Amino acid sequence: MQNAKTEWIGDWITPKNILVCVLIVPVLLIPFFYKGGAALLPMHLVIMVASYIVLAQTWNILSGLTGMFSLGHATFYGLGGYALAVAMVKLKLNPLVGLAAGIVLSAFFGLLLGAISSRLTGFFFTISTIALAQVIRTIAMQWTPVTNSITGLKIFRPIVGRVYFFYAAIAMAVAVSIFFAYLRRSRMGSMFVAIRENIHLARSLGVDVVKYKTVSSVIAAMIASVVGSFITYYIQVVDPNYLSPIISEKIIMVTIIGGMGYAWGPIFGSVLILLEEFIRGTLGARYAPLASTLYGIILIVFMLFKPNGIVSINLKRSFAMAIRALTPQKEK
Amino acid sequence: MFFEIEGITKRYGGLVANSNVSLHVNRHEIVGLIGPNGAGKSTLFQIIDGFVRPDSGFIRFKDKDLTKLPTSKINKAGIACTFQHAQLFPQLDVLESVMIGTYCRTMNRAAARQEAEKLIAFTGLQGKEGTLIDKLTMFDRKRVELTAALATQPELLLLDELFAGLNSTEVSEMVDLVLRIRRELKPTFLIIEHVIKVIMSICERVYVLDYGKIIAECKPDELSKNPLVVKAYLGEEYDAS
Ligand SMILES: Nc1ncnc2c1ncn2[C@@H]1O[C@H](COP(=O)(O)OP(=O)(O)OP(=O)(O)O)[C@@H](O)[C@H]1O
Numbered sequence: 001m002q003n004a005k006t007e008w009i010g011d012w013i014t015p016k017n018i019l020v021c022v023l024i025v026p027v028l029l030i031p032f033f034y035k036g037g038a039a040l041l042p043m044h045l046v047i048m049v050a051s052y053i054v055l056a057q058t059w060n061i062l063s064g065l066t067g068m069f070s071l072g073h074a075t076f077y078g079l080g081g082y083a084l085a086v087a088m089v090k091l092k093l094n095p096l097v098g099l100a101a102g103i104v105l106s107a108f109f110g111l112l113l114g115a116i117s118s119r120l121t122g123f124f125f126t127i128s129t130i131a132l133a134q135v136i137r138t139i140a141m142q143w144t145p146v147t148n149s150i151t152g153l154k155i156f157r158p159i160v161g162r163v164y165f166f167y168a169a170i171a172m173a174v175a176v177s178i179f180f181a182y183l184r185r186s187r188m189g190s191m192f193v194a195i196r197e198n199i200h201l202a203r204s205l206g207v208d209v210v211k212y213k214t215v216s217s218v219i220a221a222m223i224a225s226v227v228g229s230f231i232t233y234y235i236q237v238v239d240p241n242y243l244s245p246i247i248s249e250k251i252i253m254v255t256i257i258g259g260m261g262y263a264w265g266p267i268f269g270s271v272l273i274l275l276e277e278f279i280r281g282t283l284g285a286r287y288a289p290l291a292s293t294l295y296g297i298i299l300i301v302f303m304l305f306k307p308n309g310i311v312s313i314n315l316k317r318s319f320a321m322a323i324r325a326l327t328p329q330k331e332k
Numbered sequence: 333m334f335f336e337i338e339g340i341t342k343r344y345g346g347l348v349a350n351s352n353v354s355l356h357v358n359r360h361e362i363v364g365l366i367g368p369n370g371a372g373k374s375t376l377f378q379i380i381d382g383f384v385r386p387d388s389g390f391i392r393f394k395d396k397d398l399t400k401l402p403t404s405k406i407n408k409a410g411i412a413c414t415f416q417h418a419q420l421f422p423q424l425d426v427l428e429s430v431m432i433g434t435y436c437r438t439m440n441r442a443a444a445r446q447e448a449e450k451l452i453a454f455t456g457l458q459g460k461e462g463t464l465i466d467k468l469t470m471f472d473r474k475r476v477e478l479t480a481a482l483a484t485q486p487e488l489l490l491l492d493e494l495f496a497g498l499n500s501t502e503v504s505e506m507v508d509l510v511l512r513i514r515r516e517l518k519p520t521f522l523i524i525e526h527v528i529k530v531i532m533s534i535c536e537r538v539y540v541l542d543y544g545k546i547i548a549e550c551k552p553d554e555l556s557k558n559p560l561v562v563k564a565y566l567g568e569e570y571d572a573s
């Protein structure tokens with residue numbers, strides 16, 4: 001019998017993986033099912049969910065794999081957004097230049113976080129991620145000539161069909177999720193989890209802890225920045241809300257509820273983003289923050305009963321339990 | 333000189349954990365380091381591993397100065413260790429835990445895996461590759477820790493109370509394992525141990541540490557003849573027979 005870590009492809013063909021892949025097919029066909037304007041909302045929802053999958057995967061690399069618990073991941077999302085907008089609006093440059101600038105800028109701050117983490121670990125590192133996020137957000141609000149303060153920057157771009165954003169977002173989510181799964185199984189992924197599990201033992205087995213923490217943080221930062229640029233280009237506006245702690249919290253909650261440290265975690269968890277869009281759609285934008293309250297409640301329930309998230313739910317056993325609960329019990 | 337410690341001193345506030353400690357280990361030797369609780373044995377290991385910086389003194393390994401190197405570089409130089417309180421990766425399985433060690437010598441995943449599987453079979457853990465560390469017995473945990481340390485291909489292996497907390501069958505199995513490792517992989521050992529039977533059966537030379545100072549260096553069977561050692565460690569009533 002093979003052990004838990006079987007090689008490559010064969011190991012990936014599991015009932016769960018197949019099931020999810022089959023469920024994704026109807027999503028891909030959304031643009032064909034709805035006619036005209038009716039497709040816009042479902043496509044928008046998918047774009048938002050897919051973007052959160054990518055964001056959550058990047059946080060999952062940093063915090064889930066490497067154990068560097070960040071509360072300021074929106075920083076990189078915002079940097080990507082602002083880099084794109086400033087390049088396009090203020091400097092009249094090609095959006096791709098903005099995208100690249102965002103990646104470089106985020107890599108720099110990722111490097112900075114890596115350097116901080118070599119000095120501060122655990123709780124102290126977490127606090128420093130909040131501090132960094134706050135600094136960047138303050139700059140975005142105060143550096144008016146460049147960022148236009150709380151109004152933010154509105155970008156003008158040629159009209160692009162939403163269907164392109166739709167498929168691009170899905171492609172990104174799939175690519176980054178596969179990248180995560182690949183990373184987890186690679187040498188680097190093993191180094192990351194070794195650091196998370198026991199930093200002293202990792203060191204004594206020759207793991208260069210500072211190097212791998214930095215690499216983890218730079219990878220996470222760069223990819224998160226791409227999402228920021230993407231969403232800014234899509235929505236055509238960037239403002240300090242991109243850097244808001246609420247974004248960071250949402251990223252964390254969907255990952256933890258889905259399953260931290262697992263490739264499927266962000267994929268399952270990000271479906272929760274629909275909840276927020278649903279409330280926004282039915283009750284109005286004013287009630288959208290209500291979603292955060294609901295996320296919080298769901299998070300607490302999961303912490304209590306399923307601390308490893310949705311991925312740890314055993315479908316077969318849950319199904320059997322449900323059947324048993326629903327069948328009338330015989331009198332004793 | 334293969335491995336040499338010279339004049340290591342470490343103070344914790346007013347407490348002198350290591351006081352001018354000097355010792356050496358020859359290639360292929362098994363050397364014991366014994367002493368009563370709190371004598372400073374583990375502190376000395378932490379200093380060798382680079383977890384703790386000494387106030388003064390030098391550590392040389394194959395004529396290379398290790399004193400200021402970070403822990404990961406000390407491992408790369410060829411020194412591995414196991415800890416008094418078994419250190420493990422709780423949420424990883426046995427195979428990946430050992431692979432963390434083999435990865436430090438190879439970039440290639442398949443090669444790292446193959447090497448890890450070989451070592452796991454060697455230390456008698458085959459069949460448990462997929463088991464999470466959390467689910468293992470103490471004996472298995474200690475063996476995983478030892479296997480992971482071996483996976484880094486050390487020339488010098490530091491074992492801090494590897495035999496503590498094991499029952500007598502497990503102790504003899506572990507002794508056999510250590511001797512087999514020595515025969516086939518040929519590392520050099522420096523061992524902290526309280527179990528006198530182990531010292532007697534595997535060590536070729538012993539240093540005795542007391543209140544941070546080396547008070548004796550001798551063959552294991554001479555321990556009971558040294559009045560200083562008897563007083564400090566074995567107790568006045570120790571009976572050599
Ligand atoms: N980090 C530390 N801070 C303060 N004192 C320490 C520290 N580490 C060790 N000590 C003290 O140094 C002394 C030596 O401790 P050490 O753990 O090296 O002893 P040991 O010989 O390994 O004992 P044992 O046989 O109980 O494992 C003890 O008095 C201990 O309390």
Ligand SMILES: [Mg+2]
Nearest residue numbers: 373374375416
């Ligand atoms: Mg000790």
